[in-house]
Amino acid sequence: xxxxxxxxxxxxxxxxxxxxxxxxxxxxxxxxxxxxxxxxxxxxxxxxxxxxxxxxxxxxxxxxxxxxxxxxxxxxxxxxxxxxxxxxxxxxxxxxxxxxxxxxxxxxxxxxxxxxxxxxxxxxxxxxxxxxxxxxxxxxxxxxxxxxxxxxxxxxx
Amino acid sequence: xxxxxxxxxxxxxxxxxxxxxxxxxxxxxxxxxxxxxxxxxxxxxxxxxxxxxxxxxxxxxxxxxxxxxxxxxxxxxxxxxxxxxxxxxxxxxxxxxxxxxxxxxxxxxxxxxxxxxxxxxxxxxxxxxxxxxxxx
Numbered sequence: 553x554x555x556x557x558x559x560x561x562x563x564x565x566x567x568x569x570x571x572x573x574x575x576x577x578x579x580x581x582x583x584x585x586x587x588x589x590x591x592x593x594x595x596x597x598x599x600x601x602x603x604x605x606x607x608x609x610x611x612x613x614x615x616x617x618x619x620x621x622x623x624x625x626x627x628x629x630x631x632x633x634x635x636x637x638x639x640x641x642x643x644x645x646x647x648x649x650x651x652x653x654x655x656x657x658x659x660x661x662x663x664x665x666x667x668x669x670x671x672x673x674x675x676x677x678x679x680x681x682x683x684x685x686x687x688x689x690x691x692x693x694x695x696x697x698x699x700x701x702x703x704x705x706x707x708x709x
Numbered sequence: 710x711x712x713x714x715x716x717x718x719x720x721x722x723x724x725x726x727x728x729x730x731x732x733x734x735x736x737x738x739x740x741x742x743x744x745x746x747x748x749x750x751x752x753x754x755x756x757x758x759x760x761x762x763x764x765x766x767x768x769x770x771x772x773x774x775x776x777x778x779x780x781x782x783x784x785x786x787x788x789x790x791x792x793x794x795x796x797x798x799x800x801x802x803x804x805x806x807x808x809x810x811x812x813x814x815x816x817x818x819x820x821x822x823x824x825x826x827x828x829x830x831x832x833x834x835x836x837x838x839x840x841x842x843x844x845x
Contacts, residue, residue, distance in 0.1 A: 576760040576794075602822035609792055613760050666835045668800050672793040678829045 555682035555697075567592075570633040573626035574619070574648065579612045582633070589635040590642070596700060604642055604698055607679040608633065610672040611646050611694050619650025619692060641681070642698040647691050655685045724756035724788075726769050749811070750778030755787040758795030758823075766795065770802040779811025785818045791826045803836065814839065 570585040572578040586605050590597040612631060620630060634645040661667040661674065677683060682697040729751040750773045758766065773781060783799060785791075803813040815838045818824045827833040 580757075580759070580761065602825070606790075606792065606822075606826065609759070613792065613794065616760075661830075666800055666803070666832065668797050668804070669793075671796060671830045675793055675826060675829050 554677055554680045565636060566634045567636045569635070570631075571629050572631050572633075573628055574612075574616045574624060574630035574650070575626045576613065576616060578626070578631075579609060579616065582609055582612065585633070586635070589637065592637055593642075593700070600642060600698065600700070603679050604644065604696075607676045607696060607698070608644055608646065610676045611696065614653075614672050615646070615648045615650060615692070615694075619648050619653060621651070624650070639700070641700055644696040644698075646694040646696075649690050650692065652687045653685060653692055724754060724758060724762040724766070726766060727753045727755075728769060728773055729753070749780045750776075751782040751784060753784040753787075757790045758785070758788050758798075759790055759792045760794035763794040763798045767798040767801060770798065771805065774802065774805050774809060774811075779806045779809035781806055781811065781813045782816065783813060784816040785823070786816055788818045788823050789820050791818070791823050793826070793830075796826055796830060796832060799836070800832065812837065816840075 568585065568589045570581060572581055582605055583601075586601055586608070587597070590600050590604070593600055612633070615631060620626075624630075630648060630650075632647045634647075636643045655673075658673050659670060661670045676696070679698070680696045681699040682695075684693075684695040686693050752766075752769060752773060754766065756762070770781070770783070781802065783802070799813065799815065806813045813836065815836045817827075817838045817840050824833075827836070827838065
């Protein structure tokens with residue numbers, strides 16, 4: 553399990569920000585945006601890209617599906633995604649103004665029993681080194697940390 | 710078995726869906742179908758299997774199953790990205806196929822990153838996944 557934190561802000565300087573509507577097609581913009589953010593990591597970028605993209609994609613789709621829901625008419629600034637690169641980690645913060653989320657109330661799929669839904673957060677938790685969620689005023693804030701150092705126990709997916 | 714490509718479908722720019730069904734005569738297919746063996750239909754996906762494309766994939770797999778193709782091969786060799794919504798479309802098809810007395814066999818993505826989501830969710834232990842078309 554990754555670390556859980558209620559902290560919801562990137563420490564240090566935000567390297568890049570992506571602002572998109574809450575719809576699945578717009579979430580695809582993550583790929584190009586992350587490529588730009590991670591370019592400074594040099595040879596690590598390709599490996600980091602796939603790991604970070606899948607995790608942030610799942611967080612964003614969770615917001616599209618649950619925070620805003622099917623009745624929502626996407627606005628241009630539904631989702632704000634900040635990214636920062638430091639020597640030790642990649643930090644991503646995702647903010648939305650949809651409904652609040654009880655991260656601990658999400659049912660976990662039973663191991664070995666195939667379910668159709670419910671794997672988004674499972675995927676996120678296996679890809680991050682720390683995951684935080686907090687609701688501040690009318691804003692949901694997700695924070696994700698991806699350590700750049702190799703996992704000493706070899707658990708890195 | 711003679712196969713023919715049926716109803717090539719392209720959804721947007723990111724994923725193409727091509728369905729092969731067992732028929733008496735080949736009908737001008739210009740793509741190579743999977744060696745589907747004892748299966749009754751094969752669906753070849755190329756591109757990104759994400760939340761945008763999952764509804765079309767789900768609809769196509771459902772259509773094939775309802776048409777009698779309950780022994781279904783889904784070729785993911787050229788899929789480059791799979792998310793939980795794409796995975797859900799495959800899991801639903803597996804459930805429905807098994808209820809019809811069949812099953813869904815997946816041909817693994819050649820892209821390690823696309824394959825990763827199956828390991829993270831342990832669906833690599835639920836699906837029968839093979840590495841090559843011939844083995845399906």
